[in-house]
Amino acid sequence: MPRAEGYVDMVVETDLLVVGSEGAGAQVAIEAANRGVRPLVITKGAIGRTGASQCAGADFNVDGISAKDLGFSGDDRDSDEKFFSDIIHEGLFLNNQKMVEKYVEYAPKSTKNLLDWGMRVYYYASVHSEEMARGLTSSGKRWVNALRKKFKSMKLPIIEDAMVVDLLVSSGRIAGAVALNFRSGEIILIKAKAVVLATGGFQMAYPFNSATYDLTGDGQAMAARVGVPLIGMEMVQFIPTTILWPPIESGSIITYIFTELDNRVRLLNYPGDRFMSRYDPKMLEKSTKEIVSIASELEVMAGRGSPHGGVYFSMKYLGEEELEKIKNGVIGLTKSLGETRYEFKTLLPRLIEFMKKEDIEVSNACHFMVGGIKVNELTETQIPGLYAAGECSGGLWGANRVAAACTQAGVQGLIAGEVSPGFIKRVDQEEIDPLDVKRIVERIERPFKMDKGVKVEELRRHIHDISGKRLGVIRDGKGIKEAIDMLKEAMEEIPGLYVSDKRSRKLNREWISCLELDNMLTCLYTTAIASSARKESRGAFYRSDFVLTNHDNFLKNTIVRVKQGKFEVGFEPIVTTTLSLPKGKMTFEEAVGVATASLVREDAKRGA
Amino acid sequence: MEEKKIKVECFRYCPETDDAPYYVTYEVPLAGRMSVLDCLNYIRENLDPGLTYFINCKKGFCARCALEVDGKKVLGCTCEVKGDIKVKPIKEEKVIKDLWCKNI
Numbered sequence: 001m002p003r004a005e006g007y008v009d010m011v012v013e014t015d016l017l018v019v020g021s022e023g024a025g026a027q028v029a030i031e032a033a034n035r036g037v038r039p040l041v042i043t044k045g046a047i048g049r050t051g052a053s054q055c056a057g058a059d060f061n062v063d064g065i066s067a068k069d070l071g072f073s074g075d076d077r078d079s080d081e082k083f084f085s086d087i088i089h090e091g092l093f094l095n096n097q098k099m100v101e102k103y104v105e106y107a108p109k110s111t112k113n114l115l116d117w118g119m120r121v122y123y124y125a126s127v128h129s130e131e132m133a134r135g136l137t138s139s140g141k142r143w144v145n146a147l148r149k150k151f152k153s154m155k156l157p158i159i160e161d162a163m164v165v166d167l168l169v170s171s172g173r174i175a176g177a178v179a180l181n182f183r184s185g186e187i188i189l190i191k192a193k194a195v196v197l198a199t200g201g202f203q204m205a206y207p208f209n210s211a212t213y214d215l216t217g218d219g220q221a222m223a224a225r226v227g228v229p230l231i232g233m234e235m236v237q238f239i240p241t242t243i244l245w246p247p248i249e250s251g252s253i254i255t256y257i258f259t260e261l262d263n264r265v266r267l268l269n270y271p272g273d274r275f276m277s278r279y280d281p282k283m284l285e286k287s288t289k290e291i292v293s294i295a296s297e298l299e300v301m302a303g304r305g306s307p308h309g310g311v312y313f314s315m316k317y318l319g320e321e322e323l324e325k326i327k328n329g330v331i332g333l334t335k336s337l338g339e340t341r342y343e344f345k346t347l348l349p350r351l352i353e354f355m356k357k358e359d360i361e362v363s364n365a366c367h368f369m370v371g372g373i374k375v376n377e378l379t380e381t382q383i384p385g386l387y388a389a390g391e392c393s394g395g396l397w398g399a400n401r402v403a404a405a406c407t408q409a410g411v412q413g414l415i416a417g418e419v420s421p422g423f424i425k426r427v428d429q430e431e432i433d434p435l436d437v438k439r440i441v442e443r444i445e446r447p448f449k450m451d452k453g454v455k456v457e458e459l460r461r462h463i464h465d466i467s468g469k470r471l472g473v474i475r476d477g478k479g480i481k482e483a484i485d486m487l488k489e490a491m492e493e494i495p496g497l498y499v500s501d502k503r504s505r506k507l508n509r510e511w512i513s514c515l516e517l518d519n520m521l522t523c524l525y526t527t528a529i530a531s532s533a534r535k536e537s538r539g540a541f542y543r544s545d546f547v548l549t550n551h552d553n554f555l556k557n558t559i560v561r562v563k564q565g566k567f568e569v570g571f572e573p574i575v576t577t578t579l580s581l582p583k584g585k586m587t588f589e590e591a592v593g594v595a596t597a598s599l600v601r602e603d604a605k606r607g608a
Numbered sequence: 609m610e611e612k613k614i615k616v617e618c619f620r621y622c623p624e625t626d627d628a629p630y631y632v633t634y635e636v637p638l639a640g641r642m643s644v645l646d647c648l649n650y651i652r653e654n655l656d657p658g659l660t661y662f663i664n665c666k667k668g669f670c671a672r673c674a675l676e677v678d679g680k681k682v683l684g685c686t687c688e689v690k691g692d693i694k695v696k697p698i699k700e701e702k703v704i705k706d707l708w709c710k711n712i
Contacts, residue, residue, distance in 0.1 A: 049670040141669065183704060212665045246640035248688055252667055342668030342686055457653050501658025503622040507705045510657045 004434040007441045008178070009186035014040035014157075015424045017177055017190050019164045019219060020198030021045075022053035023409030024390030024416075026147040027110070028196045029156050031417025037424045040190065041151075041158040042179055044214040048148035051200050052211055052391065053409065056140030057257060059133040061404040064126065066108035067135065070115065072124040078134065080104050082127070088579050091398025092539040092591060093555055094232065097577040098377040099396045103403075103411050110410030111136065119146035122337055133404045141341060143406060162188070163218065165515055166440045167195060167386065168432055169226045174385030175430035177222075178440045182512060185505025187441055193427050194385040194420045197223060197373060198413065199392045205520035206366035206472075207464035210242050210253045216516035217523035219392035223373045224522055228381045230560045231394040231572075232371030233523070234530035237401060237540045238473050240292040241267070242365035243351075244310040254343040255313050255351065255362055259285065262326060267296065268312040268359060269304040275311070280597035290400070291589065291597045293364045294542055297473045298599070300363075310363035313355075320356045327352040364473050368405060370397045370540055371530070374559065379416040385423060385430075389416040395557070395575075399539025400592075446495065447514040448505065453498035456513045463490050463517070467524050475531055476545040483528040487521060494518050529569040530558040537588040547599070549591035551582045612638050615692040616647050618659065622705050629700070632656070644677055644684040644695060648707075660706035672712050674698040 005011050018029045021043035029039040043050055062070060064078025083104045088095045115121070119142050127134040151158075162181040169175060176191045202217025203209035224230055241256045243249045259265050267285050269275045279295035280287040287295075296311045306312055315323060327349050334344050351360060372394035379387045389412035396408060447456075466486045470479035497514040505511070536550040537543050556571040574581065589597040616636050621629035634655050636647045645663055652659045664670045666685045673684040676696040695707065702709040 045664055045670065046672065049672055050664060054669045055665055055667060183710075212670070213663050246642070247646040248641045248643040248686075346668075346686070455657070457657060503626075503658065504624045504705060506624070507660050507708050509652065509660055 002434060004189060004432045004437040007434065007437045008189040010181075010188045011191065012040065012188060013191045013429070014038055015193050016040070016420055017042065017164070017192040017195045018198060019177070019195065020051065020200065020390070021047040021151075021158060021160075022051040022144055022147070022198070022200075023056075023406055024413040025196070025198035026144075026151050027113070027410055027413030028198060028389055028417040028420075030147075030150055030154060031414055032421050033154055033156055035418065035421040037421040039156060040192070041156065042162050042164050042190070043158065043160055044163050044218075046160045047151060047158060048144040050212065050214055052215060053406070054140045054144045055212065056143060056406050057137070058140045058143055058406045059125070059135055059137050059404045060111050060114070060410070061107045061133050061135040061407040062111050063104065063107070064134060067124060070108065070112060072136065073126075074124070075126040075128070075134070078127045083134070085579060087403050088398065090402040091400055092549065093551070093579075093581050094398030094538070094557060094574060096377070096395040096575040097579060098575050101577060102377040102415065103396060103408065106411040106414055107135075107407050110407060110414045113414065114143065114146055114410065117146040117150040119143055133402070135404060135407070139339075139341060159188070163512065163515065164190075164222070165218075165444055167222050167226050168436055168440075169383060170430040170433055170436075172384065173427070173430050174383055175432045178437060178444070180444055180512070180515065182507055185508065187444060189432075189437060191429055191432065193424045193429055194387065196379070196387040196389055196416045196420060197392050198389045198409075198416075201369035201391045202520055202523040203366045203369070204516070205463065205467055205524045206236075207468040208242075208244065208251070208363060209366040210239055210251050211366070217519045218516070219388060220372055220526075221519035221522035223381065223386070223388065224526065224560070224562045226383065227562060228383060228386065229374040230372060230526050231374040231557050232398070232530070233394070233526040233560055234534050234558055235370035235397075235399055235540045236366060236471070236527060237289075237368040237370055238293045238364040239367035240289060240296055240364050241265075241313055241362040242367075243360060244306070244363040245308045245361040249347065249351075251365060252343055252347065253365065253367070254348050255360060258348060261330075264315060264318060266314045266317065267292070267362075268314050269299045270306060271304065273304075275299050275304070279599060280594060282596035283594060287597055288592055288594055290540065290542070290592050291594050291599070293473045294599050296364060301474070306361040308361055310361045312359035313362040314359040315352075315355045316357070316359060323352055323356045368401060370394070370399065370401055371558075377415075378419045379412050380419065385427070387416045387420055389413045399541060401540075444515065447497045447499045448502070448508070448511050450496075450498035454493050454496040455500070456497050456510055456517055459490060459493055459497065460513065460517055463487065463521060463524060466490070471524065471527055471531065473542065475543050477532070477543070480528055480532045484525070484532060487525045487528055491521050491525065494521065525567060526560040529567055530560055533558050533569045533571070538591065542588060547588055548585045549588055550585045552585060555581050614638055614647075614689065616651065617692070617694040618648075618651070618707070619696045619700075620659075620706050621703050623703070629703075631694075638689065642689050644675060644682065644687045644689055644693065645673060647689055647693070648684065648695070660708050662708050662712060674712060675707060
């Protein structure tokens with residue numbers, strides 16, 4: 001039998017493989033290198049120019065007291081206990097409390113790192129400012145540029161435009177991974193004593209999302225394939241008022257961000273009614289993300305949507321003169337802040353100009369994955385040597401995230417960078433089973449070697465139809481059941497995928513899409529079966545057939561495991577420390593803290 | 609809804625299989641305001657799955673989708689298409705495949 005090396009084009013050895021190069025991954029590599037181990041980063045794009053981090057708003061959490069130590073105005077009313085309690089209330093009590101404790105403890109340290117590495121900040125937001133996380137506001141570009149600069153200054157090794165496809169586990173311990181280098185088309189065997197997954201979400205599994213094209217759930221899926229449980233996968237966060245139309249602007253959340261700068265935006269349905277007055281007469285458009293998302297969706301379902309299936313984002317009622325003032329205000333603000341991002345500098349003024357005459361079609365975009373790879377507070381998975389940091393991990397946010405995803409990346413990246421070197425120094429490189437490498441290489445090469453079969457684009461469209469219609473903002477048992485059956489069938493099509501363009505293995509988008517689609521399907525399937533198990537509504541998760549938040553029966557985490565190719569869903573108790581769990585049942589609206597809202601559709605009220 | 613069709617003339621070249629670069633012209637329906645990348649996506653998704661170009665954020669952040677469109681250097685994601693266009697790689701001598709160059 002050939003050695004493992006015989007199945008691949010290239011072999012590299014490292015102490016620590018970090019999969020992902022942005023908010024979480026770069027921080028892991030920097031910290032691990034500081035602790036004397038040699039990391040290797042493999043990223044699907046170029047460092048500082050890939051994934052979600054670059055697009056972030058971006059807010060960073062620091063409690064009001066620590067903010068003072070960092071030189072900001074801070075907020076004396078704040079405390080670690082309050083910060084901890086707020087996150088768990090926002091997560092509707094599904095959070096792993098040990099992870100939240102670590103988050104609160106590490107948030108100032110991870111933020112200080114970024115400030116030390118040159119990330120500039122726009123302003124400090126206090127704990128009491130509404131809809132703004134407590135802490136600092138900077139931009140995704142400033143964030144990833146600071147990380148990239150630090151990373152480059154340390155001359156850390158990186159392979160860009162490459163995708164880690166599968167993990168290698170030997171004798172129950174991590175042994176390395178297999179990757180595809182997009183640029184060269186070569187398959188790489190990576191021997192590693194430890195691996196940190198920092199691959200982000202799987203937003204591309206949804207037809208309408210606010211994410212980048214590389215977010216296809218690679219980390220979650222490859223962890224699941226080696227038997228690591230996924231937690232809370234039913235919790236998919238959608239962001240309302242994302243631009244739906246036209247295509248050139250579609251997926252931009254600048255409209256959502258704008259509502260935080262100017263609260264005079266109205267949301268209208270097709271006849272032009274200000275529909276939020278029916279769902280939350282008191283808070284209207286300023287209700288929570290969840291209520292606005294669900295209300296918008298209900299309007300579309302009732303046939304009162306815009307031509308492309310959204311609602312209208314409107315400021316026309318303010319008049320051209322006022323909009324001109326708003327536009328000039330935005331232009332002035334971006335100039336004074338030295339803001340260079342296209343969305344702020346160019347797109348936003350253009351949209352305000354457009355709104356003098358027209359309304360913008362907006363909708364709910366798949367935005368953030370609340371669940372993910374099950375880890376503990378030290379970012380350890382159940383496989384020794386395998387860690388997960390940032391959005392690809394689950395458990396921290398429970399049922400919803402209001403606090404900062406950027407800080408999650410920094411905190412968990414820092415922890416993984418601290419913890420993994422200790423493990424690496426204790427162990428030897430695990431022996432790699434050549435048969436594992438052979439099997440993975442065959443899986444990678446299969447679509448390229450097949451002459452005919454299923455077209456990846458057709459299967460992609462099909463799964464988008466499933467996720468868009470049945471696993472979106474509002475779900476129900478019937479739709480979830482259909483999604484499970486349809487996704488199962490779609491998974492059976494995966495081995496039939498083929499690449500039609502065989503000119504070259506280099507930069508073969510069709511080939512890459514086959515591998516990504518497999519991962520997205522795995523993630524969506526776990527989302528579907530976890531959704532089926534949770535027969536209630538909570539936080540980011542809303543079922544029209546179980547509208548109550550049911551503390552008595554569902555204060556537990558969904559867990560999905562893959563065993564011998566079969567997916568199993570179950571529940572595990574919540575990890576608690578100091579905050580006791582509530583009892584009883586309440587309406588979804590009450591549970592998310594908007595007691596003034598009612599998510600009953602008008603036609604349903606009339607018994608239509 | 610008004611839907612006009614435009615012609616997108618695309619540079620194609622795979623150094624491993626082609627002796628020289630060539631152009632292929634595709635017909636793309638303009639559905640609403642579309643960017644150059646929207647057009648290339650349409651071609652890849654509906655007409656030619658092999659068309660190779662870079663796409664990541666599609667919102668002007670990553671700035672890796674630089675292309676030459678009708679002789680001008682632009683970002684494919686933010687450059688609006690209004691009529692027929694000719695799309696070339698940003699540096700022809702650095703092409704790995706089609707519209708994707710080294711060191712972008």
